[in-house]
Amino acid sequence: MNSTGYGGALGILGGMGPSASAGFLQTLYETAAEQAGPFAEQALPRCLLDSDPAFPDRTEAIRTGGEAEFTERLARRLAGLEELGASRIVVACVTAHHFLGRLDPARRARVISLVDVILDDLEAVGAEERLLLVATHGTRDARILEQAARWPAVAHRVVLPGPEVQETLHQLLYQMKWEPVTDEIAARFMRIATDHGCQGLVAGCTEVHLLTRLLRGGGYRIVDPLLTIATQLKSLLAE
Structure with a gap:
């Protein structure tokens, strides 16, 4: 284990x-600092x-069958992070x-699956709570969550x-890629959730993390x- 108390370095392919x-x-470092209390920056985790x-x-x-090109680039970028010590x-x-299923199993094993984390968190959601899935068309088309073995238990x-609403959500997610996330955009997501009888959202797209940062504590x-x-x-790095 390294001197910071973390078991290794975290690679982020973004x-x-x-x-x-x-x-x-930014959330990683804010959270690590909150957990550490008074600290020196040298105590924070190494992130790549x-x-x-x-x-x-x-x-x-x-949708167009361009999977081979994407997978090749994905494998190359993951290998680069491994070489840097992730x-x-x-x-x-x-x-x-x-x-990810197209990758070498040893390389895939290093990846912390966002799907698995989502399913873990959904298992802890209250029995009466309902959450709206916010995801791109690609995630919905490929049924990325629904194909997981544990999906039936939390569906x-x-x-x-x-x-129609899926199209609106997809466009809002893409809008967040190039425009600042405002209170107005956040309110639109929450109104859509409320209209569906939901008490919150499932981040089926990492763009939703920008909403999380805006709405934390709300x-x-x-x-x-x-x-x-x-x-x-x-704990994840110690595994």
Whole structure:
């Protein structure tokens, strides 16, 4: 274990979109500082961020069959983080998890699955709570969450929006890639959730982490795997 008390370095493959992965890095350090109390910066974890916005659009890759090109770039970027010393890696894009099954098993084993973290968190959601899935078309088309073996046990807690609302959510998520996340945008998401009888959101897209950062402490329930990883980072790196 290194001198900071963390079991290794965390690699972050980001840029999909850039603001979400940058926000995740900020959340990691804010959370680590909160957990440590009075500290020196030398006590914080080593994080390696490769922000690569040149990755092809994930939804388009899924819909047009561009999976080989995407997977090759994914494998190359993950290998680069491993070479820099990353012991565990977060691919900061839920839709990109569709391609993880094409990777070498040893490389895939280093990746902290956002899907698994979401399912873990959904298991802890109250029996009467309902949360709206906010995801891109690619994640919905590929049924990334629904294909998980544990999905049937938590599916009743998640509301899947219909086609028209799904289109609205997809466009809002893409808008968040290039525009600042405002209270107005956050309110739109929460209104859509309320209209569906939901008490919060499931972050089926890492762009939702920008909402989490804005709404933290506001009483909203957001199942956000990036926030969970930030909270549990020490134990995850020790595995």
